[in-house]
Amino acid sequence: MKIVQIAGYLGSGKTTLIIALSKKLAGLGMKIAILVNDVGAVPVDGTVMQEYGLTVKDIGGGCICCQVAGSLMKTLETLATTIGPDLVIIEPTGIAVPDAISQTVRLMARKLPVEMGHTIVLFDTSRAAKLLTYDTLKRLVSLQIRDATIIGLSKSDLVTVKEVEEASKSVREINQKAEIVRISTVTGEGLSSLVGRIQGVHAMS
Amino acid sequence: MKIPVIFPGQENPAHQDIHSYSAERFFSSAGDLMPAELRTLAGDTVRAVAMGCETAGAKDVSHVKAYIEYASGFLHADTVGGSGGVTVAGRDGKKAKRFRLVINAVIYGLPEASVRMATEEALETVKVQYGLIQELPSGK
Numbered sequence: 633m634k635i636v637q638i639a640g641y642l643g644s645g646k647t648t649l650i651i652a653l654s655k656k657l658a659g660l661g662m663k664i665a666i667l668v669n670d671v672g673a674v675p676v677d678g679t680v681m682q683e684y685g686l687t688v689k690d691i692g693g694g695c696i697c698c699q700v701a702g703s704l705m706k707t708l709e710t711l712a713t714t715i716g717p718d719l720v721i722i723e724p725t726g727i728a729v730p731d732a733i734s735q736t737v738r739l740m741a742r743k744l745p746v747e748m749g750h751t752i753v754l755f756d757t758s759r760a761a762k763l764l765t766y767d768t769l770k771r772l773v774s775l776q777i778r779d780a781t782i783i784g785l786s787k788s789d790l791v792t793v794k795e796v797e798e799a800s801k802s803v804r805e806i807n808q809k810a811e812i813v814r815i816s817t818v819t820g821e822g823l824s825s826l827v828g829r830i831q832g833v834h835a836m837s
Numbered sequence: 838m839k840i841p842v843i844f845p846g847q848e849n850p851a852h853q854d855i856h857s858y859s860a861e862r863f864f865s866s867a868g869d870l871m872p873a874e875l876r877t878l879a880g881d882t883v884r885a886v887a888m889g890c891e892t893a894g895a896k897d898v899s900h901v902k903a904y905i906e907y908a909s910g911f912l913h914a915d916t917v918g919g920s921g922g923v924t925v926a927g928r929d930g931k932k933a934k935r936f937r938l939v940i941n942a943v944i945y946g947l948p949e950a951s952v953r954m955a956t957e958e959a960l961e962t963v964k965v966q967y968g969l970i971q972e973l974p975s976g977k
Contacts, residue, residue, distance in 0.1 A: 674939045
């Protein structure tokens with residue numbers, strides 16, 4: 633069971649991207665399950681995904697990167713032993729630090745046949761400057777970008793080519809290793825590229 | 838870069854200055870609401886919450902989401918405020934007289950009480966604007 637994380641700050645387009653990718657991956661014959669952790673006390677993202685016919689497990693009660701990491705482990709175990717999907721896509725809250733979740737998955741890999749795939753972190757190009765302006769917000773967004781194996785420059789259809797390039801330069805200063813992919817769920821830019829990367833990579837350190 | 842230290846069960850220090858408020862409402866309407874009206878209502882709701890939070894002094898309307906469920910369809914709407922616009926999507930059904938609305942606001946740089954107040958005020962505005970009757974009040 634491969635596990636891929638699609639993280640990124642609030643409003644960066646995680647849910648929309650996951651719906652689009654899941655449809656493509658399912659169309660290629662992959663059995664997909666999605667694990668969603670919403671910030672709000674009344675979940676929205678998981679409910680919306682279910683409405684689109686996807687298999688979803690909702691984790692509530694706090695953020696899976698810290699407050700309810702135990703729930704993440706239990707839910708992954710349940711998924712592995714019951715549904716047995718080929719791929720689990722984790723959508724953490726928009727305030728989660730991805731590495732904390734990857735560490736939990738690596739811990740799980742000691743006792744279950746799970747492998748950590750890519751950590752895709754979305755960066756909203758339409759809010760690039762704002763997200764890297766305020767101290768505490770910049771710290772969180774930078775931590776998220778730092779943990780990525782792929783950085784998705786999302787909403788590329790809403791900004792100019794120059795703005796995308798500037799956003800790319802900003803994230804590259806934070807993370808020198810990750811692949812950078814332009815993404816738009818409106819135009820479809822970058823989606824096939826992500827599908828290929830999700831399918832092709834079997835283990836990330 | 839300082840890496841936050843996280844203790845099991847505790848909130849990550851990286852979450853500083855980010856507050857959320859969720860509310861769930863069951864509304865009914867004296868007349869039928871057409872699918873197009875419900876779409877407009879969904880958009881108006883997230884826009885009103887975002888504007889309320891901005892007016893209250895939010896540094897960033899990080900994400901305001903709404904989910905509307907009715908007998909024959911569903912809608913979801915969201916905005917990140919400012920010039921980000923509002924997105925409304927879902928599956929339109931037939932006209933409806935009753936629906937469930939969930940609103941979820943996550944805001945950077947605004948105290949939790951202010952997020953709550955801005956959200957509740959926005960819900961009241963939308964309720965009056967569309968002549969809705971609240972059936973079961975509930976907030977979390």
